[in-house]
Amino acid sequence: MTRDLPVRDIAVVAFAQTDHRRTSEELSEVEMLMPVLHRVLAQTGLKTADIGFTCSGSSDYLAGRAFSFTLALDGVGAWPPISESHVEMDGAWALYEAWTKLLTGDADTALVYSYGKSSPGPLRDVLTRQLDPYYVAPLWPDSVALAALQAQALVDAGDTDEPALAAVAARSRTDATLNSHAQLRGSVPQGEYVVRPLRTGDCPPIGDGAAAVILAAGERARELCDRPAWIRGIDHRIEAHGLGVRDLTDSPSTRLAAEKAGAFERPVDTAELHAPFTSQEVVLRKALKLDGGVRVNLSGGALAANPVMAAGLIRIGEAAARIHRGESDRALAHATSGPCLQQNLVAVLEGDPR
């Protein structure tokens, strides 16, 4: 297929994240975020006032209060006033908004950040509030139960089995031993069933964390980074909300987003998938046609750290960082939102030829 390529080259030039932890109750969101903002700016030598556009992603429901993002702006240091926006979504979508802003030529650099503190409330209960408020949410079906429905559908379809899922968990947490930011790493027992067929080990840790990325266009990107991670394509798609009308063993929205992002034009060497549950990696590998030659979630992925609202942006950041370090030439990054992979974003990143 042929795609209209973006009229402007835009790259991820810097990435920073917190050490993700089960709880950070001694810190406000601003205090959790500020070191990350400082680190990502320091990587490029930019100051807040040098940034052309700022965009963030977060969710009020995690903090348990309205307008939780307004005070995060204090951490950015928005004075003199800045051009700024916010999506009530994972930071991967904030990055998408910033990417479009840079494409218009209105800005040459963008700061993207997101954060989530899951520790203030019971996350499984909180996430039920994402569901249809009239017919489904009153039943409080939680995120693990819904993921288990998907996992069982996969097992029933012969797409996976429990040992295969356990292998995904073990591989992810072994890889995470090299990731100092990860919350759960090394040898982690598969544990008891949480909701059959998912065991503790098939589920992501619940944690608090933040991440930030800097984007830059064209020559600006080369000035700020030795090996920019160029965004060759980025697209996102949503599916129906009702689980009953979806084939849970497949992810057509991921496949379509990947197609629009140009992921299938040439093979990728690295993939960072936002798959909070082991079973979801099975679905995503199929939708993205990833074979054994692709290194998947070398960071440990969401099974090693899943700070809600930042975990998707971290996938893009981890993929970009591998390109920055010369460990990848063409990487795919994926982010998800909603129950059972309802909404999916795919970005394709490339380093300059070596």
Place this chain on the structure above:
Amino acid sequence: MSKEPVAVIGVGQTKHVAARRDVSIAGLVREAARQALDDAELSWADIDAVVIGKAPDFFEGVMMPELYLADALGAVGKPMLRVHTAGSVGGSTALVAANLVAARVHGTVLTLAFEKQSESNAMWGLSLPIPFQQPLLAGAGGFFAPHVRAYMRRSGAPDTVGSQVAYKDRRNALKNPYAHLHEHDITLEKVQASPMLWDPIRYSETCPSSDGACAMILTDRAGAARAPRPPAWMLGGAMRSEPTLFAGKDFVSPQAGKDCAADVYRQAGIADPRRDIDAVEMYVPFSWYEPMWLENLGFAAEGEGWKLTESGVTELDGDLPVNMSGGVLSTNPIGASGMIRFAEAALQVRGQAGEHQVDRARKVLGHAYGGGSQFFSMWLVGSEPPDA
């Protein structure tokens, strides 16, 4: 870098009321979206992406409602973005959608903002205790009243100006079939006799709490050429933010508002807003914000905004009409209020504003703000395309 020109070819809104008990949230948003599509004579299949906005999720008690609303808005299989920038969100949402077109990422985009405040209690939603921060448990009026008082003291405005704005906006609302408040027996005396809520803000000088949605269809030059009715062209658009609370903040006339307006005027080639702009849909949730924003937006010198209001310049038949639709003072589904300003500005330059149409409205400003006067979004739309 050349940007694709952005045109508004469809506008839809619900009849705003205190409680729409006859529809779900999905039913409410679909009603506005359907109207916008009908206005543009397009179908769901013509839409490439959906950008949705609303104020805090706590107002309806649904976390990230875009997930649940994907089906109702025909978004399945499409990109869907959810914007949240406090009270300015309706405007920001339109600007994010406009950027998708301007960047040539998508040809035709549906953008929509809503609030169904009857599903919960906005005062409660705004008043949750926050660890590490000073409590602000008095709702929005308690926060803004001292800043109004500061404006009055600074400008020497007579204390009648606020009631005059409310009286004007409520009369304008009578000409707008979608407005929430239709007070047929409104008089200036009634406004002035209404109870004092947060001194100096009286009951009749505050916005209502509404259920409602507003939608627009934005498209590129090719899409505009096919539109059945005149398009409104975006001539400039910008967002600006500053911190909520800090020693250097001017709550009466925030720098972010001035900078945002200046950016829009620069893009649109506006040298003198008072002369070059024909009308304004301004975010005025408390009546005194009309004279305050007239100054902040550059329509009057500092301390002089109230004189425009007092002399009738901002009346529907005045030289610079403000809030022809009745404004936020007459209709306030919070998350949609900013987009209604943007959409009403578009209706004016398209000549589609009905009874509240201003003659020869060629360039009209849509304005929104949010948070503690810290988030601003604005666009200027015109009856002619940007290069013409």
